[in-house]
Amino acid sequence: MSEIILQNLLSPVVLFFILGIIAAIFKSDLKFPSGLSEALSIYLLIAIGIKGGIELSHYSIESVIAPIAGALFIGIIIPIITLLILKLIKMDFKNSIGLAATYGSISIVTYGAAISFLDKSGISYEGFMNAIVVLMESPAILVSLLLLKIVENKDNPSSLPTQSMGLVHSSGSLINKEVIRESLFGKSILLLVGSLVIGLILGERAVPMVKPLFMDLYNSVLILFLLNMGLIAGQRLPEVKKHGLKLLLFGLLTPLLFGSLGVLVGSVVGLSLGGTTLMGVLAGSASYIAAPAALKTSVPEANPSIYLGLSLGVTFPFNLIIGIPVYYEIAKWIQ
Structure with missing residues (x-):
């Protein structure tokens, strides 16, 4: 185990992430232009989506139905478990919903780092796992917001017609179309789903055109992105410390629980060793793109420094350095 953790720790993607954290801690003037940061995000989303679509074209629907069902189960159950844990540590409900959505959704970059880890270790995995990423992005967000509305309406049923947040629209209907649109058609999900569908339609015909940019250069671009994420994570660390040891332990221990x-x-559901590891990585990761985007308008009372600080400042680096090899070892032990 220690050798695998050391191997992962000494990989270029992790070392550049640590370099970014060091730069932030010591207040270096190193920073990425916002346009470049956005471009790197778009690149990774398209690369993962189109590779998943090409690989998915090789499989029949019968072979992927069980993994899809497993992914949806994880997306539904993790927000519920998260709310139960946060109730025990007496976190207020709005911030609990924020964390439930964040930890129930997934980190696309953690998944990308896990792919790099498996490739470097020579471990194969099912190509349709890139499609599973897309499926696990939204369910937890929708489940969390639905639970919020159920509790709010139970506590104050007379306010139903005037609610304008979350899943309840100002007209009194159960579903707020704006929240659904943000959850299903936000940048990350739109690019993942769109590029996956394109890869699925074109199959191997797309490889000659997309391989030079989206396959051959993937790990190099990931290094740049993680350097930038290290800068952001380092800036978020002080915000996490403000909220005490319990939340810090939550950000460190729940990834192991959900990853397991x-x-x-x-x-x-019958995945290979590599596929099982990736399912653990997805379950143990936390969103800092899709979920915060939905929470910003749906649950404005939730404190971004809590759900973003924990996901980006604690859970993301934990998974990058320790979590990925740990999930791999657990997968080996189970199989």
Whole structure:
């Protein structure tokens, strides 16, 4: 185990992430132009989506139905477990919803780093796992917001017609179309789904055109992106410390709990060692793109420094350095 953690720690993507954290801690003037940061995000989303679509074209629907069901189960159950844990540590409900959506959704970059780890270790995995990423992005966000509305309406049923947040529209209908639009058609999901569908339609015919940019250069671009993420994570660390040891432990321990659950589900639905590891990585990761975008307008009372600080400042580096090899070892043990 220690050798695998050391191997992952000494990989270029992790070392450049650590370099970014060091730069932030010591207040270096190093920074990425906002346009470049946005371009790197778009690149990674398209690369993962189109590779997943091409690989998915090789499989029949019968072979992927069980992993899809497992992914949806994880997306539904993790927000519920998160709310139960946060109730025990007496976190207020709005911030609990924020964390439930964040930790129930997934980190596309953590997944990308896990792919790099498996490729470097020579471990194969199912190509349709890139499609599973898309499926696990939204369910937890929708489940969390639905739970919020159920509790709010139970506590104050007379306010139903005037609610304008979350899943309840100002007209009194159950579903707020704006929240659904943000959850399903936000930048990350739109690019992932769109590029995946394009890859699925074109199959191997797309490879000659997309390989030079979206396959051959993937790991190099990931290094640049993680350097930038290290800068952002380092800036978020002080915000996490403001909220005490309990939240810090939550950001460190729940990835192991949810990652183990993901590994177990991956094994039950028949994934390979690599696929099971990736299912654990997805379950153990936390969103800092899709979920915060939805929470910003749907649950404005939730404090971004809590759900973003934990996901980006604690859970993301933990998974990058320790979590990925740990999920791999758990997958090996289960299988």
